[in-house]
Amino acid sequence: MSSNSQDKTQALHYLEEFQKTPEAWNAVHTILQQQQYPVEMKMFAAQTLRNKMTYDLHQIPPEALAGLKDSTMGFLIQYSEVNKPIRTQLCIALSKLTIQFLQWDNAVDEIIATLQQQVPTLLEFLKILPEESFDAKGTPLTDEEFRLRTDQLIVANVEKVLTLLSNYAQQSGDNSRASSLILDCLNSWIGEIPVEQLLQIQPLTNIIFNSLKDEDSFEKAIECLCTIVRETKDIDNIGLIHALYQQIVQLRPLLQQHNDDPDVFGSLTRLFVESGEAWHIIIAKQPQDYKELVEILLQCTDYQEDLEIVKYTFYFWYSLKLMITLDRYQEARQQFIPIYTQLVNVMIKHLYYPDGSESDPLFESKEEEEKFKDFRYDMGDVLKDCTAVIGAEASLSIPFQQIQSVLNSPNVKWQQVEAPLFSLRAMAKEVTLKENKILPQIMNLLVQLPENTKIRYAATLVLGRYTEWTALHPEFLEKQLNYIISGFQFANSDIITAASLALMYFCQDCSKLLSNYIEQLYNFYINILNSNTTAIEISSIYQISEGIAYIIDKQDDTNIANATMMFIKPILEKLGKYSQEQGTEQIYDAVAQEIEIVRLYFEVIKPRNLQANSDPVASLAVEIWPLVVTLLEKHGQSPKVSERCMKFTKTILQTYGSFVLELLPSIANVLVKGFQTTRFGCYLWVSGVVIREFGDEGIPQQTKQAVWEFAYQQVTSFLAVVKEVQPIDIPDLIDDFFRMMGDVIMFFVTQYVLSDILKPSFDASLVALELEKTEPVVSTLHFLIDLISWGFDTPPISILEEIPPEVKITVQNFISENGGILVNSLLQGLIFRFSQDAQIDAFDALGKTIRLAPNPDTAVMWLNGSLDALPQNTVSPQERNKLLTTMSTALNSKDYRRIRVSIKDFVTWYSRKNITPRFKA
Numbered sequence: 001m002s003s004n005s006q007d008k009t010q011a012l013h014y015l016e017e018f019q020k021t022p023e024a025w026n027a028v029h030t031i032l033q034q035q036q037y038p039v040e041m042k043m044f045a046a047q048t049l050r051n052k053m054t055y056d057l058h059q060i061p062p063e064a065l066a067g068l069k070d071s072t073m074g075f076l077i078q079y080s081e082v083n084k085p086i087r088t089q090l091c092i093a094l095s096k097l098t099i100q101f102l103q104w105d106n107a108v109d110e111i112i113a114t115l116q117q118q119v120p121t122l123l124e125f126l127k128i129l130p131e132e133s134f135d136a137k138g139t140p141l142t143d144e145e146f147r148l149r150t151d152q153l154i155v156a157n158v159e160k161v162l163t164l165l166s167n168y169a170q171q172s173g174d175n176s177r178a179s180s181l182i183l184d185c186l187n188s189w190i191g192e193i194p195v196e197q198l199l200q201i202q203p204l205t206n207i208i209f210n211s212l213k214d215e216d217s218f219e220k221a222i223e224c225l226c227t228i229v230r231e232t233k234d235i236d237n238i239g240l241i242h243a244l245y246q247q248i249v250q251l252r253p254l255l256q257q258h259n260d261d262p263d264v265f266g267s268l269t270r271l272f273v274e275s276g277e278a279w280h281i282i283i284a285k286q287p288q289d290y291k292e293l294v295e296i297l298l299q300c301t302d303y304q305e306d307l308e309i310v311k312y313t314f315y316f317w318y319s320l321k322l323m324i325t326l327d328r329y330q331e332a333r334q335q336f337i338p339i340y341t342q343l344v345n346v347m348i349k350h351l352y353y354p355d356g357s358e359s360d361p362l363f364e365s366k367e368e369e370e371k372f373k374d375f376r377y378d379m380g381d382v383l384k385d386c387t388a389v390i391g392a393e394a395s396l397s398i399p400f401q402q403i404q405s406v407l408n409s410p411n412v413k414w415q416q417v418e419a420p421l422f423s424l425r426a427m428a429k430e431v432t433l434k435e436n437k438i439l440p441q442i443m444n445l446l447v448q449l450p451e452n453t454k455i456r457y458a459a460t461l462v463l464g465r466y467t468e469w470t471a472l473h474p475e476f477l478e479k480q481l482n483y484i485i486s487g488f489q490f491a492n493s494d495i496i497t498a499a500s501l502a503l504m505y506f507c508q509d510c511s512k513l514l515s516n517y518i519e520q521l522y523n524f525y526i527n528i529l530n531s532n533t534t535a536i537e538i539s540s541i542y543q544i545s546e547g548i549a550y551i552i553d554k555q556d557d558t559n560i561a562n563a564t565m566m567f568i569k570p571i572l573e574k575l576g577k578y579s580q581e582q583g584t585e586q587i588y589d590a591v592a593q594e595i596e597i598v599r600l601y602f603e604v605i606k607p608r609n610l611q612a613n614s615d616p617v618a619s620l621a622v623e624i625w626p627l628v629v630t631l632l633e634k635h636g637q638s639p640k641v642s643e644r645c646m647k648f649t650k651t652i653l654q655t656y657g658s659f660v661l662e663l664l665p666s667i668a669n670v671l672v673k674g675f676q677t678t679r680f681g682c683y684l685w686v687s688g689v690v691i692r693e694f695g696d697e698g699i700p701q702q703t704k705q706a707v708w709e710f711a712y713q714q715v716t717s718f719l720a721v722v723k724e725v726q727p728i729d730i731p732d733l734i735d736d737f738f739r740m741m742g743d744v745i746m747f748f749v750t751q752y753v754l755s756d757i758l759k760p761s762f763d764a765s766l767v768a769l770e771l772e773k774t775e776p777v778v779s780t781l782h783f784l785i786d787l788i789s790w791g792f793d794t795p796p797i798s799i800l801e802e803i804p805p806e807v808k809i810t811v812q813n814f815i816s817e818n819g820g821i822l823v824n825s826l827l828q829g830l831i832f833r834f835s836q837d838a839q840i841d842a843f844d845a846l847g848k849t850i851r852l853a854p855n856p857d858t859a860v861m862w863l864n865g866s867l868d869a870l871p872q873n874t875v876s877p878q879e880r881n882k883l884l885t886t887m888s889t890a891l892n893s894k895d896y897r898r899i900r901v902s903i904k905d906f907v908t909w910y911s912r913k914n915i916t917p918r919f920k921a
Helices: 001-019 021-034 039-055 062-078 084-100 107-114 119-132 145-152 155-172 174-193 195-199 200-211 218-234 237-251 250-258 261-280 280-285 287-301 307-312 316-324 327-351 366-390 392-407 415-431 439-446 454-463 465-470 476-487 493-509 509-531 538-552 560-578 583-603 616-635 639-678 682-694 701-724 731-747 749-753 756-769 774-789 805-833 836-851 856-868 877-892 894-913
Strands: none
Touching: 001 021, 001 039, 021 039, 021 250, 021 415, 039 062, 039 084, 039 476, 062 084, 062 119, 062 392, 062 439, 062 465, 084 119, 084 145, 107 119, 107 145, 107 155, 119 155, 119 174, 119 583, 119 616, 119 756, 145 155, 145 237, 155 174, 155 200, 155 749, 174 200, 174 218, 195 200, 195 218, 195 237, 195 392, 200 218, 218 261, 218 287, 218 701, 237 261, 237 287, 237 583, 250 261, 250 287, 250 756, 261 280, 261 287, 280 287, 280 316, 287 307, 287 316, 287 894, 307 316, 307 366, 316 366, 327 366, 327 392, 327 415, 366 415, 392 439, 415 454, 439 454, 439 476, 454 476, 465 476, 465 493, 476 493, 476 509, 493 509, 493 538, 509 538, 509 560, 538 560, 560 583, 560 682, 583 616, 583 639, 583 731, 616 639, 616 701, 639 701, 639 856, 682 701, 682 731, 701 731, 701 756, 701 774, 731 749, 731 756, 731 774, 749 805, 756 774, 756 805, 774 805, 805 836, 805 856, 836 856, 836 894
């Protein structure tokens, strides 16, 4: 099997290379002309001809293009009725030739005259031509040449093609195949035809609507109508739009007729959705005239057979909501309140989980279950839209009454309660904190629901979503808090996760109300920390800890440090024990988890007075720091321990800044020693934090000098690593390093640019650009952009009014010496390696490098050298000359946008011609 696969790969590679050669032209013609070759070979020949027309037309002498045109049309006639896939390839080939053969006057006239007896072929060519004319980057033409050629081929022939299609439409009768071909072609040209003109051509409108009754041409008619409707967004002819609207709403009975056919129902829904989205502003302005379309869309949304079809409608409901919630459209809002009210019921009905008990597998696969959950969140957005339109009281009343009704009936199924509960949670963002009519009833109901794991899970999450409301209604606090805390008694991880999340929000939003509950919460917290149940995951403990930190943050100044220590002391005691034990994976995990809990407290509890000389909680951080150092000395060889300890370090630096200045020498020592010992990237990204926090204005000069020396040492250490290790083995470390270098350039640009680490760090960036992983490449590009930017007249950062002259001159000289290799590296990366996410920054870096060249001739020389470095014969003389000429002109006129566009166009063209596979098995 592997041998066959290898042979196939080699064969494909050979075919790829053969397609690029001049000899392929003759081979293609020989195969297509002769009858004895098998159809597979003829298909390959047609594909090759298409690719040759796309990429290699420069291989044909100008005087031979007319002959190529004639032979291609001859092939189209030859294969018109023989093989449709071959015919399609030949139509694309002729389109490519037609666009690039600028001397071919009246091309469309000649093609119509030549192919008039082969109507299917002619219609397919006319369908493809406008599609190919959208892509200027696929040809070697300049933008101006392409624009003029498109005008000649498309704009100048609109009337001719319309007349042709209209005549064919009159002749087609009930021939569904002919109708499909006409509609396919028409759909390609609609964007070029004034929609008012199109809708007045009776034969064409007739064929579109008549084709809706034919199974074979139905989809083509839908596509045409959808395109026409989209085009009406840009016209002001309300009368014409309303006439089209009347025709479309008359299709409503088709929904009922095809209710059991999701394909047809879905296509009709797409048409109604396109209409609603295109005309949603008109609907808001004239609600009475367009109400039926909104009712039809409600009917589509209520579809039970396929929820993907239901999803088509969601953006319409959002778009219309945006309009009718504006004051000027209050009349429309009143008109549509009943429809949005029904929509709430429809959404809740779709929210129901499949029938079954809470312990049954409700879905055939995990993928199907995740898909349904995602769909529920999308429906939640629609419920928010409904709430915004009909108001919180009306929206909340629907699920509330549903739950009440279900609870009063026998044989309650959990789905009947859970779905309305989910809707209550979804509506929360649109419910005002002043709502006092229905929410109090809901809150009383929630804590009294029948016990069921699914119901408790949903109810707990609802409580967590309305915590801001509860903060203003303290009379409900205790019941809700008790309900949430009681959830921790269940041996169910989902309920505990929900309870942890809800408790965190309660502590965050009701922190002032809960500040007197600190002792009770401590007892609860200790029980959670000491719990042996596996149902309580570490993420839940993090959420609970974060929530309690918000309550501590509301303690008065005299108690805040004691309260903080009270909650973190048990954790510190555990960490103290771990610092004395031998390292195992279990110990490493425990240390990482416990230090993260402590960190959360310091992240949430902020300094009270930034102007004070000290802060009580910052003093706790200073007190704890020696333990962190000990943990690193004992267990720092573990990436988990190092990363969590560095995350803790980053937090106290960013939260307390100058309040922990006394720790700076120790922190710097830990970072230097830690990186040299472990080579973990976390020591570099925290080094960046040190540079940011203590390299800014307002920091004493002595401290800033110490930070620069620290930064210099970290850079030197990294450069030593790069010499010893292959970059491909340390992509994450490279990412962390160049992120840190961004901070170095930001705060210490003069020291860095004038130092001996400028060149080696630049050389490291060139090596990093050879990686194929996006993150380190992007970080490196940001570093290069920052460095190059200091060579221009305007500082890249706002804290400086002007660039220090020695910095600007040094950067300019440096780029003058190294610009050629940088341009080559960036161009190679753009063509062969960089991901889509890195391209914008790469074009930016390349454009800035070219702009910083000493003169336009040097920049053109750099670029020409980069073209020379590309594989031989992959850049035609025409393309080389086109790029270099455009670049020279743009540089001399300082048209910097043109520089960027030209490079981007070249990269796109080169990639399509040489990198993107031409032949696919």
